[in-house]
Amino acid sequence: MDAPAQRRQLRQDLAERRRALSPPERMAAAQGLRRSLELLPEYLTDARVAGYWASQGELPLNLVIAPLAARGQQFLLPVIGKGRRLRFAPWQSGEEVQPNRFGIPEPVAPAQLFEPFQLDLVLVPLLGFDRRGNRLGHGAGYYDRSFAFLNEQVRPTEPLLVGIAYSFQELPRLEEQDWDVPLDFVATERELIDCNPQAHP
Numbered sequence: 209m210d211a212p213a214q215r216r217q218l219r220q221d222l223a224e225r226r227r228a229l230s231p232p233e234r235m236a237a238a239q240g241l242r243r244s245l246e247l248l249p250e251y252l253t254d255a256r257v258a259g260y261w262a263s264q265g266e267l268p269l270n271l272v273i274a275p276l277a278a279r280g281q282q283f284l285l286p287v288i289g290k291g292r293r294l295r296f297a298p299w300q301s302g303e304e305v306q307p308n309r310f311g312i313p314e315p316v317a318p319a320q321l322f323e324p325f326q327l328d329l330v331l332v333p334l335l336g337f338d339r340r341g342n343r344l345g346h347g348a349g350y351y352d353r354s355f356a357f358l359n360e361q362v363r364p365t366e367p368l369l370v371g372i373a374y375s376f377q378e379l380p381r382l383e384e385q386d387w388d389v390p391l392d393f394v395a396t397e398r399e400l401i402d403c404n405p406q407a408h409p
């Protein structure tokens with residue numbers, strides 16, 4: 209198998225394993241994820257926090273999103289834009305959504321749309337990750353394209369990128385590709401992983 213075929217197979221296996229989780233496993237993970245994120249000061253204080261609407265077995269953010277509003281922080285969902293780029297719309301529980309081309313809910317007619325550089329913290333969906341912050345996504349490059357500007361900056365900076373995953377999605381080593389934008393942290397139901405520990409001792 210060549211490398212692209214291997215990545216395809218890996219994506220498929222990881223997606224299948226995620227879909228196979230039981231509802232109680234998912235709920236327990238959502239609670240663990242909240243505890244892991246609470247170890248990250250930025251999650252508790254940043255003004256503009258982007259996330260995702262969990263689909264196809266992704267780790268649900270419900271328990272992570274609810275406390276943000278109570279703390280006066282803004283939560284935003286990705287909106288697919290032109291050229292496979294993401295923009296982000298503020299969204300609160302109860303506000304109307306409509307499915308995008310992948311069937312993932314997006315805010316309807318948002319009053320404001322923010323560019324990636326305007327965010328403080330981004331909770332990034334993924335299929336696989338390694339401890340150095342490399343990420344395997346769906347292969348469409350939405351996050352890599354939208355946050356490519358970070359590769360010209362000294363990391364960590366704003367926005368902080370935090371991958372969200374079940375711990376079984378950890379891979380020993382993902383080969384990095386030129387356009388990859390590495391994650392600063394990964395939060396799982398078990399731990400908060402600092403992908404760059406030497407950067408902030």
Ligand SMILES: Nc1nc2c(c(=O)[nH]1)N(C=O)[C@@H](CNc1ccc(C(=O)N[C@@H](CCC(=O)O)C(=O)O)cc1)CN2
Pocket residue numbers: 260261262263266286288294310312333334345346348349350351
């Ligand atoms: N919940 C969630 N929202 C998200 C993402 C995500 O991964 N998860 N995205 C992350 O980029 C962006 C949307 N991009 C996506 C790209 C591919 C697929 C997807 O499911 N692809 C299918 C096959 C392609 C198809 O259906 O045409 C697959 O991989 O099986 C989903 C979202 C923004 N919003």
Ligand SMILES: Nc1ncnc2c1ncn2[C@@H]1O[C@H](COP(=O)(O)OP(=O)(O)OP(=O)(O)O)[C@@H](O)[C@H]1O
Pocket residue numbers: 343344345346347348349350351352353354356385387388
């Ligand atoms: N900054 C960029 N500019 C142009 N094309 C890009 C950029 N970043 C990624 N791409 C393209 O996007 C495609 C998908 O990249 P990759 O396989 O790394 O996606 P992914 O990280 O798995 O997916 P996603 O970010 O959607 O979750 C690649 O073919 C790559 O050429």
